[in-house]
Amino acid sequence: MKQTQLFTKTQKFTPKDEQSKNAKLLIRAGFIHKEMAGVYSYLPLGFRVLEKIKQIAREEMQKIDSEEIIMSGLQSKQIWQKSNRWDDNVVDVWFKSKLKSGKDIGFGWSHEEPITNMMINHINSYKDLPVSVFQFQTKLRNEERAKSGIMRGREFVMKDMYSYCKNKEELEEYYQRAIIAYNKFYNRVGIGEDTHIVFADGGAFTEFSHEFQTIAEVGEDLIFKVPNKDEYLNQEIVKLKIETKQDKNEINKEMQEIFGKGLIGVGVLAEFLKIDVEKTTKTILFKADDTRIIAVAVRGDRDVDEGKLRKIIRVDDLELLSEESIKELTGAKVGYAGMLNLPNNVEKYWDYSTDGRINFEMGANKTDYHNINVNFGVNIEKPKEFYDITKARDGDIEPLSGEKYKTYKATEVGNIFNFGTEKAKDMELSFVDERGENKPVYLGSYGIGITRVMGVIAEKFADEKGLVWPESIAPFKVHLISISQDKKAEELYKILKDNDIEVLWDNRDKRPGEKFADSDLIGIPYRVVLSNKSMEKGGIELKKRTEADGKIISTYELIELLKKY
RNA sequence: CGGGGUAUAGUGUAACGGUAGCACGAGACGUUUGGGACGUUUUAGUUAGGGUUCAAAUCCCUGUACCCCGACCA
Secondary structure (H helix, E strand, C coil), X not given: CEHHHCCCCCCCCCCCCCCCHHHHHHHHCCCEEEEECCEEEECHHHHHHHXXXXXXXXXXXXXXXXXXXXXXXXXXXXXXXXXXXXXXXXCXXXXXXXXXXXXXXXXXXXXXXXXXXXXXXXXCEHHHCCEEEEEEXXXXXXXXXXXXXXXXXXXXXXXXXXXXECCHHHHHXXXXXXXXXXXXXXXXXXXXXXXXXXXXXXXXXXXXXXXXEEECCCCCEEEEECCCCXXXXXXXXXXXXXXXXXXXXXXXXXXXXXXXXXXXXXXXXHHHHCCCHHHCEEEEEEEECCCEEEEEEEECCCCECHHHHHHHHCCCCEXXXXXHHHHHHHCCCCCCCCCXXXXXCEEEEEEHHHCCCCCEEEECCCCCEEEEEECECCCECCCCCXXXXXXXXXXXXXXXXXXXXXXXXXEEEEEEEEEECXXXXXXXXXXXXXXXXXXXXXXXXXXXXXXXXXXXXXXXXXXXXXXXXCXXXXXXXXXXXXXXXXXXXXXXXHHHHHCCCCEEEECCCXXXXXXXXXXXXXXXXXXXXXXXXXXXXXXXXXXXXXXXXXXXXXXXXXXXXXXXX
């Protein structure tokens, strides 16, 4: 492609309404256009990158016998009601509208339900299984807050794949094949080395789901590497058994109620009471399934992991108790709750970190009051069991080995999930097995955030001059820059094209400096310069984007070299 | 959804309540041609609505948009 034909221009200044590196660079280089917060259009260069990434995903999915389809973006309410996911309180990212007739419709934020519903028409017998289908879809999600450029938008492209299997074993086998395909995909797009499969919460049906996380500074997630193993964990499933240092000879003191007006926050509190922060206790109250009230105690310097709590109490629906309810329940404002004297209907859970302490502090359930010198077996019954409810953080210790988890900031670029028969049961998708018995189908769901992958790559490889694309997904392989040698360049341009080498020819009437600067900004892997200077030296200058200096070679050598890559 | 911030030309940035200016981009002409050149010239703007004032980009109110932090995030 000739650059004069490219309607986009590069910008010298970074847009002021973008903070993230990926959006700044992609906009400056003309890959994307921002429509609104979290919504971007893909311009010729960006589109080419996107298509390259999609093609690689396509090839890898086809290799594991998945068939490509494209589903509608409009979805019907009835289908989603079957699995109880139409409700805005259950799924909070819905975009919804109505047909002229008044019928409710939703804009697809996921396609598990519609596709499973569709499969009812196609899966009847065990002979129809297994089936795997995938698509590239623009997902629409009404995110409360879009951020990080194209990494987390309201509209984004996702490759989603769904597998339908006869039984657990067949699904498990396909799941493993999908993992292999995913790894190949990440390798091919250039982020394989930093992309790890990470164990994550599996929800109700399976113990684990898996995420593919790419280690990157922009990452929103913290992943934990298990000591001495090549195994990574998502924050919410990191096992902890936090021990608190305690002098065993400390003598139990008399419990006291201390007045401390407006002391909110453990740091301030500990200072005021002149005790160690580890003596303080945080009591958090939750509402589960609308009916249960849960009180959780963790050591003051730690936080509750709601994911872990959900698992312990076996609910999906969990939220913090409202201010009014806390007041009603404890008789105190938020910030003074304690495990002492809570009504009997409140379920109480203690984290390991609260165990083994002598003379600890706790909210008094009385505004502005805290109890100190609380002791198990004296003021409050020692819990029969302690749990792992603490949110993991950097520096935490794996209970098994006693060694620290290593942590990395990472961004989730893929996710695979084993639904078992749960989804099929919701959607009433079943098949008849060899013996004529009706059985639910096993569903696996596999996603790759295509646009997010592009964002991560843009961000990870960029240097101070601009973007640096891996060869496999670069918009063009070669950036041909001609300086006062347009005739020769035109010939070379044709030769490159005849050899099926994707080339962007900067045939603009611009000064060399500007062409080089633009070339670096756009980030095409190979730069080929044709100029009086290069001719004097005997040919063409070839330079990789990642290298500082080029080398002079002949046209023949150039073609041979580029063909190899 | 809570908190904070910002809004001036396609982009980036100035202007005490008193003439909206500069740079990049884009157009024209000329000089230039290996790291965002130079000269002359043209183009194009105060987020929307209301208020205060002789006078508003500037002060006030309301809306909108965008950014950041937190919450949320199959």
